[in-house]
Amino acid sequence: MFIAFTPSRAFLQEEEDAAAPSASGNLRPAVCVWNKRLIHQLFGQRPACDVLVVATCPTSCALLQSLPGKTLLGAVLAPAVSLAGNSLAAAAGDPAPGDRVCCVYALGQPSKQQQQQQGEQQAEGAAAAAAGGGGVLLVCCQYPVVRERAAAWARSVLGQVSYGHAVFLGAMPAEQFRGQGDASQEEMVFSLLTRAARQQQPSTHPAPAPLLPTGTVVGGLPAALLSHCQYPVVRERAAAWARSVLGQVSYGHAVFLGAMPAEQFRGQGDASQEEMVFSLLTRAARQQQPSTHPAPAPLLPTGTVVGGLPAALLSHCQVRGQSAELLVLVEMVAEGRPALLEALAAALAAALTGRGAAAAAGALAGGAGLAAARRALGLSGGQGGTDVYA
Structure with missing residues (x-):
């Protein structure tokens, strides 16, 4: 349980008044743009997978972008995020680290080159076999999502995909950490699980990382994604x-x-x-x-x-x-x-x-x-x- 102490309302009144005109804009959903032909070929009605992996920080995006065998399925467009200044590679599905894009990939699906070589029927058969096993979808969010827009972004993206288990990769500043250790001297990776994930955790496969210490507060997009899975209907x-x-x-x-x-x-x-x-x-x-x-x-x-x-x-x-x-x-x-x-x-x-x-x-x-x-x-x-x- 995370507890935050809020200052008096008198202290926050000016900030609330200043934020009021833009408050409704924070509820605008993100827009998922799909390659409909590829989605129909690989999944049928909508994207589906056994495991969904969402990267929300530069380190995790770089890790997922380095994986071979990805097939670009679409992109997530967010309000107030301009595409100006992106490289030409961003439109081709292999964006540069500084591009403000969010790409969605299928991992291990046949590439376009393989489909052309194998022919249309063979490609559809291979895709159906791969989709039948569930597979993995990757979401690499390379633009920042401010805290006020995080919940709407999470609902928009997670509502577009059917998945059995989700893994969210994020980062937090060291000053928010409330456990033992020094982030400047060692690599520190922790995990948080929903109640359903704890119930389904196989006894032969323990948690991939130590649990986040009590008192540590995670905010922003990673917290919104996890909260969406823990509480499908938020308070x-x-x-x-x-x-x-x-x-x-x-x-x-x-x-x-x-x-x-x-x-x-x-x-x-x-x-x-x-x-x-x-x-x-x-x-x-x-x-x-x-x-x-x-x-x-x-x-x-x-x-x-x-x-x-x-x-x-x-x-x-x-x-x-x-x-x-x-x-x-x-x-x-x-x-x-x-x-x-x-x-x-x-x-x-x-x-x-x-x-x-x-x-x-x-x-x-x-x-x-x-x-x-x-x-x-x-x-x-x-x-x-x-x-x-x-």
Whole structure:
């Protein structure tokens, strides 16, 4: 968890007033320009890969540009980034280090020269075979993306590509580092992983670099890219997302399923030792709660704060007088992960039964559904597979 201390609002008021006229421009998305013929030939509808690698600093861009066997797929154009002054090589897909461009490559796909030599049919067959294995896509961003535009850039680019795992390469100034060591005397490389990456990390393949020390703050484009993967609906957009989705559906009662980190929990118990699932209900849900069916889980203890999309969904229903409840599980270390999944399933089944959806509750009671959920989380059986939290 990263904590930043903000000065008083009086100190920042002049800066905010000065930034107001340009604020809307920071939301303008980046534009991905693709070679449509090549995209269709290699992938079909849209670019797809097993691993997406995005370079955001000169060192990482130089590293990716040096890789042989790249096929240029397109480029990313960003607002307020001028192409003036770029070399002619930038348009050919092999830009100079100083060019302000962002190129997207497929690694290991047939080059145009190979396609011409092999003929159209052979080239398409080789491309289909290569695309079938997933492969790797490279994004080399050689222009700076200011912090205010980073989130919009990340949404635009990552939303254009289907990928199984993403690797972001970035840099940070030494004065922001809060760990042991001296960057002037040694090479220092660290890693940060999303929760999904930690869950899927094979035990035979540890993290490629030590975890970033606690207290170190990463900002700008690398942080925006990682945040996009960790939280597909960021806190600032959660309310708009809730309005858009819930406004399209007519419902009598809504059940939202969410999770919260253990450090935000303010009640009794230890999330590493027991399964902890709690509920929050809107006023309308409490009034309509059948006396024969109590709440499916204990009420969330006072002082515990739930944020993000789950809170936005529940708030949307609360202010409109709609019946809704939130089932939130407290996540920590993984010894109880399979049991936590079962506890959530039991609470959801109770909520559905209490609202007259017995058939759906019965589907949760079957062992096949839980077994499929365990497999999706990488858990073998009821005891295997654990999450590793740094």
